[in-house]
Amino acid sequence: MTAPFLPLADVETTVENRPFWDALRNGRLDLPYCAPCSAFVWYPRAICPACHSGNDIMWRTLPGTGRVYSYSVVAKGSGRWKESGPYVVAYVQLDSGLVGVDGPRVLTNIVGDQPQQEVKVDAAVRMIIDSDVKNDAKLGDVVRNLLRFTLV
Numbered sequence: 001m002t003a004p005f006l007p008l009a010d011v012e013t014t015v016e017n018r019p020f021w022d023a024l025r026n027g028r029l030d031l032p033y034c035a036p037c038s039a040f041v042w043y044p045r046a047i048c049p050a051c052h053s054g055n056d057i058m059w060r061t062l063p064g065t066g067r068v069y070s071y072s073v074v075a076k077g078s079g080r081w082k083e084s085g086p087y088v089v090a091y092v093q094l095d096s097g098l099v100g101v102d103g104p105r106v107l108t109n110i111v112g113d114q115p116q117q118e119v120k121v122d123a124a125v126r127m128i129i130d131s132d133v134k135n136d137a138k139l140g141d142v143v144r145n146l147l148r149f150t151l152v
């Protein structure tokens, strides 16, 4: 349970991003890594956006830690977020777990107890996997997982 309540998104699982969602379901943060560029590919996809390589993409597990690069406190959401707020939207610079390689910078939420009062640039964070079960008319109960972060 996270506070404040933030709705989870329905996500489309594709051949290209399935390893990311499978790893998240198992408590890991796995991302594609381009060996020629020595860089992670965010968002997950089969082709490196920098060098267009598709042959040298491998999946690596990241430590799930990072630092707040930038953030904004949203006082009151809109749309399906209208019951939420205040909440924190942030870019997190992920630790790669590799020497000399930066992790990607991901857009996410900082959740926990009153994160809007504690968050600051460069604050250490760790990943959490926010989950729920949504009943789908065609698929039945579907477990949804979303990558979010909490202050360390």
Ligand SMILES: [Zn+2]
Pocket (backbone or CB within 6 Å): 034, 035, 036, 037, 038, 048, 049, 050, 051, 052, 053
């Ligand atoms: Zn590349």
